[in-house]
Amino acid sequence: GQQVMQIPQYQHVQEGEDFTTYCNSSTTLSNIQWYKQRPGGHPVFLIQLVKSGEVKKQKRLTFQFGEAKKNSSLHITATQTTDVGTYFCAGGVGATNKLIFGTGTLLAVQP
Amino acid sequence: DAGVIQSPRHEVTEMGQEVTLRCKPISGHDYLFWYRQTMMRGLELLIYFNNNVPIDDSGMPEDRFSAKMPNASFSTLKIQPSEPRDSAVYFCASSFGVKVYEQYFGPGTRLTVT
Numbered sequence: 001g002q003q004v005m006q007i008p009q010y011q012h013v014q015e016g017e018d019f020t021t022y023c024n025s026s027t028t029l030s031n032i033q034w035y036k037q038r039p040g041g042h043p044v045f046l047i048q049l050v051k052s053g054e055v056k057k058q059k060r061l062t063f064q065f066g067e068a069k070k071n072s073s074l075h076i077t078a079t080q081t082t083d084v085g086t087y088f089c090a091g092g093v094g095a096t097n098k099l100i101f102g103t104g105t106l107l108a109v110q111p
Numbered sequence: 112d113a114g115v116i117q118s119p120r121h122e123v124t125e126m127g128q129e130v131t132l133r134c135k136p137i138s139g140h141d142y143l144f145w146y147r148q149t150m151m152r153g154l155e156l157l158i159y160f161n162n163n164v165p166i167d168d169s170g171m172p173e174d175r176f177s178a179k180m181p182n183a184s185f186s187t188l189k190i191q192p193s194e195p196r197d198s199a200v201y202f203c204a205s206s207f208g209v210k211v212y213e214q215y216f217g218p219g220t221r222l223t224v225t
Contacts, residue, residue: 042217043202
């Protein structure tokens with residue numbers, strides 16, 4: 001079946017360092033969404049990318065969607081303790097509203 | 112808006128008992144999703160509805176699981192009989208529109224089956 005893998009599974013950084021998580025799908029995606037889940041919380045939508053090669057920025061966060069629409073990345077510049085949590089990518093399947101969630105990357109930020 | 116509402120927030124039950132999880136989506140949303148989250152398997156889509164009609168239930172683990180959406184403001188996920196391996200956090204999410212729009216997740220129900 002369709003799979004969406006993320007690397008790394010876990011990343012520990014010092015506050016102020018940069019962080020990147022990568023998302024790879026076994027099949028072409030119609031779109032990619034990114035969610036953040038704080039410890040003990042629920043996933044919260046961050047952004048959606050639809051076009052091949054698309055790049056979007058939200059303050060210190062930069063999101064990219066690959067040219068082949070099979071991979072994506074999230075880069076955080078100068079991490080802060082508030083960035084702690086698990087970041088999930090979620091790939092859209094065809095013309096449906098179904099999302100396949102990635103395995104997630106847990107980010108720990110040491111002050 | 113109150114967001115997606117789930118109840119109960121925590122459920123502890125013994126193996127073999129019936130468990131019913133409840134969800135109220137955001138008013139006006141026409142898609143409702145049920146997910147299960149575990150350390151081993153991550154976040155899995157179990158089933159989703161569009162306008163109260165089940166569209167894809169391929170993620171439902173087995174016949175012990177069933178889901179209903181009798182109206183636009185209420186859905187249930189039932190497990191009968193429950194087993195220890197069903198222990199997980201179950202999330203309900205809703206979204207709006209024919210395109211793939213952001214999903215709004217509820218706070219989740221943490222289920223423990225002993």
